[in-house]
Amino acid sequence: MAIITGVKCIRTRHDGSWTIVKVTTDQDGLYGVGSASDMYYPDAVVQVIEQILAPVIIGRDAAQVEDLWNTMSLSGYWRNGAIVQTAIGGIDMALWDIKGKEAGMPVYQLLGGASRSAVACYGHAGGRDIVELKEDVHRFTEEGYTVVRCQLGGYGGGGFLTGKKMNVPDNAWQTDKIFDEHFYLDAIPKMFEQLRMTFGPEVQFTHDVHEHISPIIAIQLAKRLEPYGLFYLEDVLPPEQIGWYRQLRQQSSTPQAVGELFVNPQEWIELVKERLIDFIRVRVSKAGGISACRKIATLCEAFGVRTAWQEGGENDPVNQAAAVHLDMAVWNFGIQEINHFRPEERDIFPGIIERRGGYLYTNDKPGLGIDIDELKASELLEDGWKRTSYHRPYSLDRKADGTLIRP
Numbered sequence: 473m474a475i476i477t478g479v480k481c482i483r484t485r486h487d488g489s490w491t492i493v494k495v496t497t498d499q500d501g502l503y504g505v506g507s508a509s510d511m512y513y514p515d516a517v518v519q520v521i522e523q524i525l526a527p528v529i530i531g532r533d534a535a536q537v538e539d540l541w542n543t544m545s546l547s548g549y550w551r552n553g554a555i556v557q558t559a560i561g562g563i564d565m566a567l568w569d570i571k572g573k574e575a576g577m578p579v580y581q582l583l584g585g586a587s588r589s590a591v592a593c594y595g596h597a598g599g600r601d602i603v604e605l606k607e608d609v610h611r612f613t614e615e616g617y618t619v620v621r622c623q624l625g626g627y628g629g630g631g632f633l634t635g636k637k638m639n640v641p642d643n644a645w646q647t648d649k650i651f652d653e654h655f656y657l658d659a660i661p662k663m664f665e666q667l668r669m670t671f672g673p674e675v676q677f678t679h680d681v682h683e684h685i686s687p688i689i690a691i692q693l694a695k696r697l698e699p700y701g702l703f704y705l706e707d708v709l710p711p712e713q714i715g716w717y718r719q720l721r722q723q724s725s726t727p728q729a730v731g732e733l734f735v736n737p738q739e740w741i742e743l744v745k746e747r748l749i750d751f752i753r754v755r756v757s758k759a760g761g762i763s764a765c766r767k768i769a770t771l772c773e774a775f776g777v778r779t780a781w782q783e784g785g786e787n788d789p790v791n792q793a794a795a796v797h798l799d800m801a802v803w804n805f806g807i808q809e810i811n812h813f814r815p816e817e818r819d820i821f822p823g824i825i826e827r828r829g830g831y832l833y834t835n836d837k838p839g840l841g842i843d844i845d846e847l848k849a850s851e852l853l854e855d856g857w858k859r860t861s862y863h864r865p866y867s868l869d870r871k872a873d874g875t876l877i878r879p
Contacts, residue, residue: 474499474534474570479526479563481508481518484820484849488857489864490788491518492844493562497534497570504534504569505844507757507791508562512866513555515859520559524548529563535574537567541763552736557760564761565794565840572839579794579840583766583801590831591799593810594619594678594703596785598629602666609671616829619676619703619807624663627682628869628877631656638872645874652872653685657693664700676703678729683710684869684877690716694724703807704729704751704780710878711739717748729753732782733879735760740768744775751780751806755787756794769802778806787811789821793842796825796832808832820848 474497482492491514493506510517528547529540544560545551572579580586595612597620599605605622612620624630633639633650640647660679667677679702685693690708697705704727709716711733720728729751734740735758743749752772756765769779779802781795792811799805810827818824823842826833835841869877 474502474574476530476532476534478530479521481521481562482844482846482849483514483518483859484844484852485788485817486852486854486857487864488853488859488862489514489786491562492788492790492849493521493566494844495529495534495563495566495570502570502573504566504571504573504839505790505842506562506565506567506569506761507788507794508558509757509786509788509791510555510558511786511864514862516555517558517562518859520555521562525559525563534567534570537564537571537763540564540567541760545760554735554758557735557764558757561757561759561761561764564763565757565790568762568794569839576838578800578834578836578838579762579797580800580834583762583797586800587803588800588805590833591796591805591808592619592830593617593808593827593832594621594676594830595810596621596623598623598625600625602663605663606667606670609667609675613671613675616831618674618830619678621678621680621706622663622667623680624659627680627879628656628684630659630663631684632869633872640872641874644872646870649869650872651684651869651877653689656685657689657696660693661696661700664697664702668700673701677701678703678706680706681708683707683733683879687713687716687719691720691723694720694726694728697726698724702726706730706753707732712878714739714743717743718746721748727751729780732784734758741771744772744777747775747777749777751778753780753782755782755784755791756798757791758782762794762798765798766802769798769804773802773804776804778804780806781808783809783811785811789813789818789824790840790842790844792832793823793825793834793840796834797840799832800834816852820845820852 731753
């Protein structure tokens with residue numbers, strides 16, 4: 473029996489946006505690591521972990537992962553918020569890491585064993601125009617990817633107006649990067665028409681709408697994209713409008729992936745149960761860790777929905793490792809979003825997941841197979857970095873009249 477003796481958070485990356493949880497035990501050298509990174513509210517997550525959750529689990533048997541998850545989830549009475557779920561998720565990953573080390577096997581073996589030999593992933597291609605985008609797609613296909621996400625620049629790219637097209641009011645709140653959903657609705661099908669003409673049917677494409685458009689425009693977009701056979705269309709609607717997926721499913725056969733912003737089971741249960749989506753896109757840490765996501769995967773399997781765990785460029789290697797162990801084990805795996813890390817970032821995490829071609833590979837070490845070098849992690853922080861001065865709110869887009877776009 474390994475008793476939990478401590479829980480601490482390790483902040484790293486140049487801007488301090490990564491938070492790694494380390495759970496220690498009374499067994500010499502036995503500890504686990506998990507991801508609790510949140511780019512926008514990092515200190516809030518740290519405070520929940522260190523001040524609220526750590527006292528709840530210290531002194532408990534680290535093997536009681538399921539009971540510990542529920543204890544943490546219920547310990548604040550109110551539950552399922554993004555910050556609390558991330559805090560729980562980080563600790564949960566660390567507990568699974570400990571359990572795997574105690575058992576002497578990788579976490580995916582504890583989840584039932586391998587359902588595949590490697591984990592297929594997709595690349596993120598982008599460009600300011602169709603020429604640059606094609607060049608980027610070609611780069612990914614040359615590297616061995618068979619699925620590529622395609623964006624015209626950043627999220628909402630293809631829908632931003634410039635010059636005289638903007639037509640902003642005299643008292644405009646914003647005079648650059650104005651988003652227009654009708655402009656976007658015209659641009660994205662044309663983008664995929666060009667991509668299909670160049671790459672044919674062999675390459676599978678995805679596209680992330682990032683919830684930038686209204687429900688009826690979302691339906692029109694999905695219908696217009698049908699001829700181009702997307703692997704999936706991602707997050708076409710915000711969580712506030714998930715009821716529209718019924719109408720979308722009735723009118724379009726374009727596969728739907730959703731869930732990047734989901735943290736509450738009530739957001740995905742009906743979508744899965746009514747077979748309104750094709751891929752679930754929650755981030756492992758944001759949904760509450762490995763314990764929560766293996767249950768999500770089981771629910772999805774019963775209704776023909778596949779997994780496509782969300783990563784995002786701001787996420788860390790430990791969350792990626794947790795996602796890949798789930799990918800290896802669950803039968804209804806679909807695709808895994810890829811992250812690319814700088815050499816100095818990779819150097820912090822011994823055992824980091826390896827990518828070769830369009831696949832990710834575990835190293836089959838016990839637990840999650842990944843560790844953190846705390847000295848190098850601290851050295852990576854930029855000089856003068858102070859956690860108390862951290863401020864990085866999400867960058868929001870607006871319409872011509874100033875109305876915010878909901879991501």
